[in-house]
Amino acid sequence: MTTSRWQSLESRLVAASVVFALLVAFVFAVLILSVSQLRSATAREARAKDRTVAALELEKLVLDMETGARGLVITGRERLLQPWTTARRQLPHGLAVFKERFADSPQRRQAETLDRLITAYVRDYSVPLVDLARHQPAAARIPLATVEGKHRIDAIRARFTALLDAENRFAATSAASARSRSQSAITGAIAGLAMSALLIVGFGVYLARAIARPLREAAAGASLLAEGDLSTRLAQSGPGEVGDLTRSFNDMAQKLQSNRLELEEQNERLRESERLKAELVSIVSHELRTPLSSILGFTELLLRRTVDEPTRRSYLEIVVAQSQRLATLLNDFLDAQQAEEGQLHLAEEPIDMAAILREQTRVFVGQSDRHEIRLDLDEPLPMRGDSSRMAQVVANLLSNAIKYSPQGGLVEVAGERAAGDVRIRVRDHGLGIPEDEQPRIFTKFFRGGAAASGIAGTGLGLAISREIVEAHGGGIGFTSTPGSGSTFWLELPADANGDAAENTATKGDT
Amino acid sequence: MKRSLVPALAALCAALLFPGSSGSSTTLKGPGIIRITSRETNLTRVDTGALGRSPGDMEISRVLLYNTRIRQRPIGHGQLVCIYVGDNLRNCDGTFVLPAGKLVVSGGLVYRSLYDLAVIGGTGLYSNVRGTLIVTRVRQKAPPGDVLVFRLVVS
Numbered sequence: 219m220t221t222s223r224w225q226s227l228e229s230r231l232v233a234a235s236v237v238f239a240l241l242v243a244f245v246f247a248v249l250i251l252s253v254s255q256l257r258s259a260t261a262r263e264a265r266a267k268d269r270t271v272a273a274l275e276l277e278k279l280v281l282d283m284e285t286g287a288r289g290l291v292i293t294g295r296e297r298l299l300q301p302w303t304t305a306r307r308q309l310p311h312g313l314a315v316f317k318e319r320f321a322d323s324p325q326r327r328q329a330e331t332l333d334r335l336i337t338a339y340v341r342d343y344s345v346p347l348v349d350l351a352r353h354q355p356a357a358a359r360i361p362l363a364t365v366e367g368k369h370r371i372d373a374i375r376a377r378f379t380a381l382l383d384a385e386n387r388f389a390a391t392s393a394a395s396a397r398s399r400s401q402s403a404i405t406g407a408i409a410g411l412a413m414s415a416l417l418i419v420g421f422g423v424y425l426a427r428a429i430a431r432p433l434r435e436a437a438a439g440a441s442l443l444a445e446g447d448l449s450t451r452l453a454q455s456g457p458g459e460v461g462d463l464t465r466s467f468n469d470m471a472q473k474l475q476s477n478r479l480e481l482e483e484q485n486e487r488l489r490e491s492e493r494l495k496a497e498l499v500s501i502v503s504h505e506l507r508t509p510l511s512s513i514l515g516f517t518e519l520l521l522r523r524t525v526d527e528p529t530r531r532s533y534l535e536i537v538v539a540q541s542q543r544l545a546t547l548l549n550d551f552l553d554a555q556q557a558e559e560g561q562l563h564l565a566e567e568p569i570d571m572a573a574i575l576r577e578q579t580r581v582f583v584g585q586s587d588r589h590e591i592r593l594d595l596d597e598p599l600p601m602r603g604d605s606s607r608m609a610q611v612v613a614n615l616l617s618n619a620i621k622y623s624p625q626g627g628l629v630e631v632a633g634e635r636a637a638g639d640v641r642i643r644v645r646d647h648g649l650g651i652p653e654d655e656q657p658r659i660f661t662k663f664f665r666g667g668a669a670a671s672g673i674a675g676t677g678l679g680l681a682i683s684r685e686i687v688e689a690h691g692g693g694i695g696f697t698s699t700p701g702s703g704s705t706f707w708l709e710l711p712a713d714a715n716g717d718a719a720e721n722t723a724t725k726g727d728t
Numbered sequence: 729m730k731r732s733l734v735p736a737l738a739a740l741c742a743a744l745l746f747p748g749s750s751g752s753s754t755t756l757k758g759p760g761i762i763r764i765t766s767r768e769t770n771l772t773r774v775d776t777g778a779l780g781r782s783p784g785d786m787e788i789s790r791v792l793l794y795n796t797r798i799r800q801r802p803i804g805h806g807q808l809v810c811i812y813v814g815d816n817l818r819n820c821d822g823t824f825v826l827p828a829g830k831l832v833v834s835g836g837l838v839y840r841s842l843y844d845l846a847v848i849g850g851t852g853l854y855s856n857v858r859g860t861l862i863v864t865r866v867r868q869k870a871p872p873g874d875v876l877v878f879r880l881v882v883s
Contacts, residue, residue, distance in 0.1 A: 338763065341866075341875075342763070342864055342866070342875040342877065343864060345866070346841070346842070346864040346865060346866045346875070347842070347864075349866075349868070350839075350841045350842055350865070353841075353868070354839060354841055356839075357838070357839035357841045357842055358841075358842070360838065360839065360842065362842060362843065362844050362862070363842055366842075366844070366862055
């Protein structure tokens with residue numbers, strides 16, 4: 219009934235929440251990393267642009283110096299030296315910015331070379347040239363000055379070109395990296411959102427299937443139960459506690475159904491008991507009233523009238539017979555009561571069923587002159603049991619065979635030993651038992667259509683016989699064809715010792 | 729940056745000027761530039777022929793050589809002997825004695841403030857070189873000072 223730790227719904231929900239949280243955390247980590255890398259790449263690109271600007275500004279200062287110096291050298295006019303003057307004043311700051319910008323750059327060594335070249339250009343060439351142009355203009359105009367200046371400026375410009383190319387490549391790489399990181403961040407975000415959405419949808423579907431649907435089915439099942447359909451069962455589905463719920467529901471429904479069946483059986487038994495009581499009252503009132511009426515009537519006649527001796531004797535014989543009938547009825551009631559209470563006491567002694575059959579056959583031959591009783595026996599038929607009770611059973615079967623053959627006829631009694639059993643058959647050719655009554659003929663007080671046919675009896679004989687036979691470890695049964703008669707049979711365990719007792723007893727009609 | 733540049737230049741100059749200290753080979757293996765400064769210690773003019781400047785006059789200057797990035801004391805010396813050939817034009821031959829060897833220069837010049845000469849050879853480390861020498865006067869007052877830039881190639 220209980221579920222293991224990882225089968226429980228609670229654990230699954232917690233695990234799913236943890237997985238979802240981890241996924242969201244992972245997505246955010248990827249996003250943060252991507253954004254961080256994007257910012258870093260953007261910053262690198264910005265620094266590359268700053269370096270390019272610093273390099274261009276420095277190159278412009280150098281070119282201004284060259285232009286100014288060349289103007290002074292060629293024209294000798296101080297006014298044209300203005301760009302040189304301004305540039306030289308700004309050059310230290312420009313160099314400082316340039317070096318600072320390239321301090322952490324991959325092109326740092328090229329920048330250092332440029333710094334050295336520019337410094338040398340200014341110190342070794344430009345400043346001396348301007349000085350020379352001021353004091354010895356002709357000397358400043360010699361081709362060497364121009365060639366040397368061009369040589370130095372070309373070297374510086376070539377270095378600047380290489381540096382800017384490298385910076386441009388670096389900036390392009392940084393920009394590409396930034397775009398790539400940006401794309402990665404967007405892709406990661408989209409993928410993460412998609413995965414989160416899928417996970418949420420999947421989780422929702424799981425909850426709907428694992429919880430909502432079983433609960434809905436349980437609610438529907440509960441409604442059916444409430445409406446009285448106790449055969450309702452839920453499919454064994456759902457994880458953990460939901461599975462426990464469906465199992466508990468099914469157990470509850472099973473219990474309710476079995477309880478209802480039990481109650482119905484109890485009701486049926488109560489109804490049967492009521493019916494038996496009613497039949498008992500009816501039978502008692504009928505079966506007792508008839509002999510009592512006879513006894514009362516004949517005893518009153520004897521008291522009121524003076525009758526001759528033969529008549530008086532005849533009356534008294536009737537009174538005795540009806541009294542014996544009453545005694546038999548009371549004994550049957552007592553036996554039925556004892557059997558029902560499990561207090562049917564039986565003796566266990568060696569008996570010979572053949573002797574009992576002969577004795578009872580002799581009794582019943584004398585009671586009816588319209589019936590022929592034919593006896594066919596194996597000798598002996600030893601068994602262990604209560605001879606008087608077995609005689610009671612045989613007498614009941616013979617009595618029934620005669621009663622239910624009102625037109626008279628042959629009654630066959632047979633006894634034999636077979637396969638360790640004593641088998642007895644009592645067959646008549648009378649009314650037979652209607653098929654719809656056959657299942658109930660061993661029920662107490664059940665008489666079927668016998669009462670309506672005027673056949674006397676209490677409906678206890680066969681019930682008592684079955685109790686007695688089964689108490690001896692045997693069985694009783696019958697075959698019957700309505701209108702053709704019935705055959706009742708007994709199967710009793712034979713006594714292996716084979717010594718049959720002579721102890722026999724007779725029993726009256728039931 | 730200055731801290732990193734100075735040792736680099738010093739190393740370059742040291743390699744060119746003091747090859748023994750760096751353990752390099754005895755001759756230059758590739759092109760190189762030597763930038764040093766000079767301070768004139770003596771200038772002698774020999775007036776020959778007609779009085780005043782005239783062809784055949786001689787001008788002899790002696791200098792001390794410095795590389796102040798390496799040390800403040802002179803690293804060598806040099807002398808330049810020029811013979812006037814007309815007007816201001818003079819033909820000069822000179823020798824600059826450096827720790828790694830001598831550099832021999834030759835050529836014509838007009839102005840002492842800015843001139844160039846051919847490096848025609850050398851000794852020691854510079855035994856296989858040639859190239860140019862550019863001289864720029866950076867100090868006019870006495871004693872005059874020049875910046876000497878040797879651009880050398882292996883011959």
